[in-house]
Each structure stands twice: as C-alpha cells, then as structure tokens.
Amino acid sequence: MSQTAAGTPSGIETTGTPDETVPTIEHWIDGASVAGRGERTGPVYDPARGVVQKRVHFADVADVATAVEVAARAFETWRDVSIAKRQQIMFAFRELLNARSGELAAILTSEHGKVLGDAQGEIARGLEVVELACAMPGYTKGEYSENVSTGIDVYTLRQPLGVVGVISPFNFPAMVPLWFFPIAIAAGNTVVLKPSEKDPSAAVWLARLMQEAGLPDGVLNVVHGDRVAVDALLEHPTVRAISFVGSTPIAKHIYDTASANGKRVQALGGAKNHMLVLPDADLDLAADAAVNAGFGSAGERCMAVSVVLAVDTVADELVAKVRERMSRLTTGDGTRGTDMGPLITREHRDRVAGYVDVAAADGATVVVDGRDPQVDGEPGGFWLGPTLVDRVPVSSSVYRDEIFGPVLSIVRVEGYEAGLDIINASRWGNGTAIFTNDGGAARRFQREATVGMIGVNVPIPVPVAYHSFGGWKESLFGSAKSYGPHGFDFYTQEKAVTSRWLDPSHGGIDLGFPRHD
Known part of the structure; x- marks a missing residue:
C-alpha cells in the first residue's frame, strides 16, 4: 500500500478553518453524524478534476476516546444478542449493499478516481466477505469432547474480544473495511473504523447502511483523521485488537505500537x-x-x-x-x-x-x-x-x-x-x-x-472470502491474515470448559494432582 495509506501526514494541508463553500464530512458515532472536538480538517479531492470537493473533520484524541467509549458501552449488550439476530442483520446488510451498490460505486469514483466498473468490482469482492459473515455460526462454534475422564466433559466456547479498531487505506475505501468489520461485528464485537482521510465518505455510507439493516447504534463507529487518530486507537487501553492494511513502514509501526499496548494485530503491509x-x-x-x-x-x-x-x-x-x-x-x-x-x-x-x-x-x-x-x-x-x-x-x-x-x-x-x-x-x-x-x-x-x-496463469491471486488473504515477509506483520478462517479466529477468543455434573455416587477427598482416568 502507499506510504500514506493509514492516514499519516502526507503533505496534505489541514486547517482549523473549514471552507464553507464545500460540504464537510463528519464522524459517525453512536448512530449519528458528529463534528467532534477536533478543530482540524483536511481536503477531499475530486481526482478527475483536481479540485477540493469536500472537507473532512479530523478527530483528536478526545474524539477517538469518545468513539471507543460508545463502542465499549454497545459491546455490553451486543455481545449478548443472539447468533440468529446477528445473522439476520448481516443478511439484511448484504441485501441492501447488493441493491444499492451503484450509489457506493459513484462515491468511490468521485473520491478515489477509479472507473465505475472497477469500483463495482471492489464492492463485489467486499460483498463476498459480507456473505461469509452471514455464515458466522459455522465459524464461531466450539468443540465438545464427552467423558474425557469418568463423568467429565470438555468443550470450547468462541467469544468476542470487545472493541476492535479498523484502519483502512485509500485505495480500497469500501472493500478493505468490508474485509474486517462484518466479521468482527458478526462475531459479537463492536468496531471503531478509521478510514483514509483522502476518500472517507464510503466508510460513513457503509455505517449508515448497517444502521438501516438493523445494527444497534454504537456497534459500528467511524472516526476520520490522520496519525493523531491512528495512534489514539493504537494506544487506547479499551481497544482489544487492530486490523490494518497499508504500506510496510506504517504496518510495522501499527504492529509494534499496538502489540506493545497489549492488542491483537492484523497488519498487512506493502508489496512488489x-x-x-x-x-x-x-x-x-x-x-x-x-x-x-x-x-x-x-x-x-x-x-x-x-x-x-x-x-x-x-x-x-x-x-x-x-x-x-x-x-x-x-x-x-x-x-x-x-x-x-x-x-x-x-x-x-x-x-x-x-x-x-x-x-x-x-x-x-x-x-x-x-x-x-x-x-x-x-x-x-x-x-x-x-x-x-x-x-x-x-x-x-x-x-x-x-x-x-x-x-x-x-x-x-x-x-x-x-x-x-x-x-x-x-x-x-x-x-x-x-x-x-x-x-x-x-x-x-x-x-x-x-x-x-x-x-x-492468474495474475491477481486474491483468495475468495472463505480462504484468508495475507502475504509473507514484510507484507504481513504477525501471523493473522484477513477474512476467511483467520478472520473469525482473530476476532474471537477461545475458552475451554471442563465440566462434571455430580451424581449420587460422587464423594471423597483426593489431594493428588487431577488425572484423566
């Protein structure tokens, strides 16, 4: 990915005085547009004309903290929403996204510049991961072993992490967020998404569509900005995991900083x-x-x-x-x-x-x-x-x-x-x-x-959604790839339960180390 894919300083001017002649893109927090407290804004260009068509508010540390706090509160109830209900919301989102993909493609073309056909292709590949998220029950179920010892069973549970951060690049403003947040949300987590400041509208459009599909407010939040917002996510103690796609130097920074702050990290870097x-x-x-x-x-x-x-x-x-x-x-x-x-x-x-x-x-x-x-x-x-x-x-x-x-x-x-x-x-x-x-x-x-x-004999070997995407060497930091089985593994944590239900024949004291007899 490009050197500025994560929203790091790139020579793009920012200002505390927004241009009132163009619309301003706001954050999406707790199900509503929020200007935030950060005073800086950045330009969003129409690359085909070379002019500023919008401005975007940049989050400060306090804005990111607000989004994380909202996501943390939402997690307390979202984690207990039934698998069936979460699956229904993902199916509804899939139908809405498929029906209205033309709207999203127009946004991608206007802010990124890619041709409409390529924009539609990007959405189609993201839609594959949404469809994978609809199959979440099969990927998040545990395993069961009966009678591992006399009267004792062992089984595993797959449970969500909590609040996760997603940092996405400019070159795929729809597809890369769709690689991450549908799986994270389907697995029971809540999300704070930081899209590229160069083409941020797609992220807000997707968040609104998720709300229309029935997603409760606060489960998916969007904050805009540059490295200030990125580092605030990496360092916030409530954020449990970070998913990132971008250039190799930034991927290393993301991986090192987030890991040092005790987080799980998916950090996909650059390529040649x-x-x-x-x-x-x-x-x-x-x-x-x-x-x-x-x-x-x-x-x-x-x-x-x-x-x-x-x-x-x-x-x-x-x-x-x-x-x-x-x-x-x-x-x-x-x-x-x-x-x-x-x-x-x-x-x-x-x-x-x-x-x-x-x-x-x-x-x-x-x-x-x-x-x-x-x-x-x-x-x-x-x-x-x-x-x-x-x-x-x-x-x-x-x-x-x-x-x-x-x-x-x-x-x-x-x-x-x-x-x-x-x-x-x-x-x-x-x-x-x-x-x-x-x-x-x-x-x-x-x-x-x-x-x-x-x-x-295939020039772009991007795996289908039910396999996982990721490279080797400096193209991937850590071992967690995106989507597919890796995605569900990344966004859940396994809990092993050893269980015995007592019957009338139990009894006795034994101070020896437990054995499987």
Whole structure:
C-alpha cells in the first residue's frame, strides 16, 4: 500500500478553518453524524478534476476516546444478542449493499478516481466477505469432547474480544473495511473504523447502511483523521485488537505500537508483485494479464503486478504484445467509460511520475511514457497514463520501491531459476504469479516461491472470502491474515470448559494432582 495509506501526514494541508463553500464530512458515532472536538480538517479531492470537493473533520484524541467509549458501552449488550439476530442483520446488510451498490460505486469514483466498473468490482469482492459473515455460526462454534475422564466433559466456547479498531487505506475505501468489520461485528464485537482521510465518505455510507439493516447504534463507529487518530486507537487501553492494511513502514509501526499496548494485530503491509513468464506460456494470455493487473485502478493496488519477469527468449515478443495492448487503453474521468482513472492526489501523481526519470537514468528503456497522456477529462485532474519500462535493473529504485501507480517494469531473466531467485530475494512476499503451460514448473513454483499468495496463469491471486488473504515477509506483520478462517479466529477468543455434573455416587477427598482416568 502507499506510504500514506493509514492516514499519516502526507503533505496534505489541514486547517482549523473549514471552507464553507464545500460540504464537510463528519464522524459517525453512536448512530449519528458528529463534528467532534477536533478543530482540524483536511481536503477531499475530486481526482478527475483536481479540485477540493469536500472537507473532512479530523478527530483528536478526545474524539477517538469518545468513539471507543460508545463502542465499549454497545459491546455490553451486543455481545449478548443472539447468533440468529446477528445473522439476520448481516443478511439484511448484504441485501441492501447488493441493491444499492451503484450509489457506493459513484462515491468511490468521485473520491478515489477509479472507473465505475472497477469500483463495482471492489464492492463485489467486499460483498463476498459480507456473505461469509452471514455464515458466522459455522465459524464461531466450539468443540465438545464427552467423558474425557469418568463423568467429565470438555468443550470450547468462541467469544468476542470487545472493541476492535479498523484502519483502512485509500485505495480500497469500501472493500478493505468490508474485509474486517462484518466479521468482527458478526462475531459479537463492536468496531471503531478509521478510514483514509483522502476518500472517507464510503466508510460513513457503509455505517449508515448497517444502521438501516438493523445494527444497534454504537456497534459500528467511524472516526476520520490522520496519525493523531491512528495512534489514539493504537494506544487506547479499551481497544482489544487492530486490523490494518497499508504500506510496510506504517504496518510495522501499527504492529509494534499496538502489540506493545497489549492488542491483537492484523497488519498487512506493502508489496512488489512479480509475474514470471516462461517460454512455453501463452503470450497473448500473459500480455492481457500483465496489462490488466498492472494498470487496473491506475496501479493503486497492493496486489497489482508491477514487475514482469520475462525469460529472454520470449521477452521481445511479450513486450511488443504488452505495448500494443497499452496503445488501446484510454485514460480519463471514471464516469465516462474510460479504462483507467486518475491517481489519488497530485503529490502522489508527481511521485510516481518521477520514477520514469529514474528508470531512464538507471539505464532502463522507457517503452511507453505516460507522463503526458491524452485524457478524457478535465486538464486539472491527477493524470498519469500507463507507463512501460523495459530492461529494468534490479538495482534500480524503480524495481526496489513500491511505486503504487501505473508503471509496469520488465525485468529480463535467463530462465525459471533466475526468475525465482529474484522473487525470493524480494523483501516483500504478498502475491506472485507464473504463466506457463508446464504443470511441473507450476507445481515447483507454488512450492518454492516464498510468497503468501500464488497465481498459476492468474495474475491477481486474491483468495475468495472463505480462504484468508495475507502475504509473507514484510507484507504481513504477525501471523493473522484477513477474512476467511483467520478472520473469525482473530476476532474471537477461545475458552475451554471442563465440566462434571455430580451424581449420587460422587464423594471423597483426593489431594493428588487431577488425572484423566
């Protein structure tokens, strides 16, 4: 994820005097919009026009404490709501979200810039996790062992933690919150969600929809802001767990700080995802996949393919096919049917564009330069067209850094072993893919690649909701992945009960250590 995915200071101006000419996005606490006591606000841009369309209130420490206190009070009653009732609310939320996904997609496009089709796809993947949360009874039941010792039974209970914090990034303002809060709430917890300050409206929209579905006030709360709000969540003693998706440096900060404060932590970090193309691969399929995975959502995906490892014997042909497909892509306003929208902010656009200069200086070949694109949109938008850089040396920062934009690098390798070595040497281990028609090579790859999510002729191997999402190495801090079985394990704590119901034959005193006879 990007360096500012958690809402840390990023050069975006804040002020204590809101612009009254644009609407202000408020916090959502105890089932209502709340301005809070924090005086700072930040701009929310329309990336396709390059103008401030809204402002968002930033929470101070006291605002976060208020939200946590509300969530703690709500937990005392929500934890005792029956499984059947919680399940009914999740089913109702699922139906509302499915019926009104167009509203949410429009919000995503207006604040993030991704095209409407991509926004709908994001919602669909989040909806999968909501559907998983509807199956909560099967994931939160315990186990029972009868007569482990004469007249004694042992069974386990899965119980909620309490108040949990969710900190989500700008690039998936709907999907990532949906990875976490439905499972947390279905399992009986209450939630304080801190979305990215760059595109915060989706979080409030989801909270309102949960209320409409029947969720009691205070179970899901939303606070906006930057690092002040983040650190307040990490350090608050009542918050039992933290779920986070963002860049590697921030993920490490989240993990270290929350762990030091005695919390469970899901901290998913950044990525540099490779796609290895072997000589026997279907090069048309590989070229399509490289373009789709490299430039979807303007490359602002933690699972984007940013590096294609092309075996020398097919590299020239593959680059030509990728370049031809790129020539057909359109860039512009996401509401106009274009293929790719703008980047999230001007600062981020300029940072990503700077890597094209770095590539040339490091000896790479800029095959397609997207710095001055033809766009179907306003000239002030944060535009950067699809960019292709060939013969990138692995010593270049273009290869080493998580660029998080529409820059696709080609690294040429001698063969399978050389490509695998590069993948395994990476400090990240989020996702990777191999394109081949050789089953033996594919089987070796899935065993030998030190990466958490593997694609075989699939460029973006994001698991379905009933499996869990998460990488290895610096792409995941701790061991807790998101959603799937890991999600339910994370948001519940197990209690073991050893039980004996006395009968008329009991009696006697025995001071010896208990044994299972």
